[in-house]
Amino acid sequence: MKSTFLATANIALVKYWGKRDERLNLPTNGSISATMDEQLKTVTTVAFSEKLKEDEAWLDGKKAEGKELQRISEHLDLLRHPAKVSWKAKVVSENAFPAAAGFASSASGYAALTLAAAKALGLKLDTAQLSMMARRGSGSACRSLYGGFVEWQRGEKHDGSDSFALQLAPASHWKEFRNVIATVKKERKKVSSRQGMQRTVRTSRLFLKRLDEVPKTLQEVKETIREKDGAKLFAAVMRDSNNMHACMLDSRPPIIYLNDTSRTVMESVEALNDAAGEIAAGYSFDAGPNAHVFTEERHAEAVRKMLAEIEGVEGVQVCRLGEGPRELKKHLF
Ligand code: PMV
Numbered sequence: 001m002k003s004t005f006l007a008t009a010n011i012a013l014v015k016y017w018g019k020r021d022e023r024l025n026l027p028t029n030g031s032i033s034a035t036m037d038e039q040l041k042t043v044t045t046v047a048f049s050e051k052l053k054e055d056e057a058w059l060d061g062k063k064a065e066g067k068e069l070q071r072i073s074e075h076l077d078l079l080r081h082p083a084k085v086s087w088k089a090k091v092v093s094e095n096a097f098p099a100a101a102g103f104a105s106s107a108s109g110y111a112a113l114t115l116a117a118a119k120a121l122g123l124k125l126d127t128a129q130l131s132m133m134a135r136r137g138s139g140s141a142c143r144s145l146y147g148g149f150v151e152w153q154r155g156e157k158h159d160g161s162d163s164f165a166l167q168l169a170p171a172s173h174w175k176e177f178r179n180v181i182a183t184v185k186k187e188r189k190k191v192s193s194r195q196g197m198q199r200t201v202r203t204s205r206l207f208l209k210r211l212d213e214v215p216k217t218l219q220e221v222k223e224t225i226r227e228k229d230g231a232k233l234f235a236a237v238m239r240d241s242n243n244m245h246a247c248m249l250d251s252r253p254p255i256i257y258l259n260d261t262s263r264t265v266m267e268s269v270e271a272l273n274d275a276a277g278e279i280a281a282g283y284s285f286d287a288g289p290n291a292h293v294f295t296e297e298r299h300a301e302a303v304r305k306m307l308a309e310i311e312g313v314e315g316v317q318v319c320r321l322g323e324g325p326r327e328l329k330k331h332l333f
Contacts, residue, residue: 001087002047003119004332007111007325009040009097010143010150011179011284011292013237014217015244017210018201022194025139026163028201029214030154032221033143034294035171036179037322042105044093044112045332046076046120052088059093059109075110075137076117083121092332110137111144115325131164147171147324149225151218171321174228176297180281182307183315184261184289191255193287199251206250210243230296234282237294238269241284257287261312265291268306272299 010033018028055073057064064072076089091113095105114134118125125133127145135142135152143150146167155163191199200207217240224233248255262285269283281295281303295303300318307316 001049001120002045002331003116004043004045004328004330005112005115005119005325006038006041006043006328007108007115007144008036008038008042008322009105009108010035010140012140012143012286013149013233013284013294014214014221014240015284015286016139016152017193017244017247018197018207019139021158021160022198024160024163025135026160027139027152027154029211030218031140031143031152032168032218032225033140033150033152034177034179035144035147035150035322035324037320039096039317039319040108040322041096042093042108042112043096043328043332044091044109044116046089046091046113046116047331047333048085048087048089048117048120050087052090055088055091057091057093060095071137072113075113078133078136079114079117079121079123083123085121089117089120090333094332106138107140107144110134110141111325113137114141115145115327119327128164128166131166132160135160135164145325147322148173149321151222167324168222169225171323174225174321177321178295178297178300178303179319180293180295180300180303180307181317181319182265182291182293182310182313183317184259184265184291185312185314186289187259190257190288196248196251196255196257196287199253199255200247203252204247204250207247210247213243214240231279234279234294237282237284238266245285257289258285259289259312261310262289262291264310264312265293265307268310269293269303272302272306 012033014032016031131142131145142165148170149168152165280299
């Protein structure tokens with residue numbers, strides 16, 4: 001009745017931004033991500049018990065309440081349903097992300113929660129089914145079910161039964177691949193990705209153009225991963241991130257996640273590439289100002305140094321590809 005799983009964050013190379021079904025978290029387009037190593041991990045223990053009257057959850061030592069607890073409870077319901085049980089659960093979850101980094105831990109969080117709850121309930125689900133379950137908690141979580149490079153297929157069906165993630169290549173495929181992460185000081189309260197996506201889908205005309213482009217980008221990115229062609233991949237990644245942020249700006253009212261520090265990172269990466277005479281690195285930003293600069297081992301130290309010198313950058317860390325989630329024998333309670 002008790003199980004513990006570790007899962008790590010993933011960062012999209014081709015972004016998911018837009019839902020065609022808000023309840024089921026069905027995306028308007030497919031996406032591709034890189035799963036990160038255990039520097040960006042969440043460990044979650046779930047225990048079901050007949051004795052508990054309500055679900056309870058402790059996230060990084062803080063008791064979850066209100067909407068936060070409701071979201072976790074609803075996710076547990078998705079797993080209780082096929083297990084045909086009504087037992088309540090105690091959930092304890094710890095993030096090992098760098099302090100105050102402000103990373104979205106929802107992907108690793110919902111991946112670990114799904115895996116631990118399914119195991120604790122003795123559910124026999126394959127990885128694609130688990131990925132679909134994780135998707136319901138947080139869209140991007142469906143990609144954290146695998147290590148290495150991962151594709152979340154958009155799917156066509158209304159019930160979401162063909163919208164799940166699959167591994168494109170394991171971490172061992174491209175050992176030199178790096179994500180140099182710059183944590184950037186935040187100035188404003190952020191619009192949640194859920195709200196932001198809704199606003200873009202409803203109000204941006206540019207977004208329609210994005211939807212025409214994404215299938216081509218997915219194809220191109222898959223090829224560059226297969227060929228381990230850094231220059232082409234980093235160029236495509238920068239274009240896709242900029243395209244998503246352009247759609248955000250085209251929304252009404254505009255959504256702005258990038259700040260001056262993010263823009264300095266963009267310029268610095270462009271300058272580094274000019275000086276190198278090749279596309280040695282490519283930046284990407286999610287729903288916040290933190291920068292993910294993808295590169296290869298031979299350029300990682302130069303990228304790290306460059307980012308560390310930028311005003312407004314609070315911390316830099318060099319991540320590798322991760323192997324994906326795993327079960328832990330040691331429980332958190
Ligand atoms: O699944 P969510 O709500 O965490 O949305 C993720 C959205 C982005 O991080 C901006 C893009 C992505 O594909 O991860």
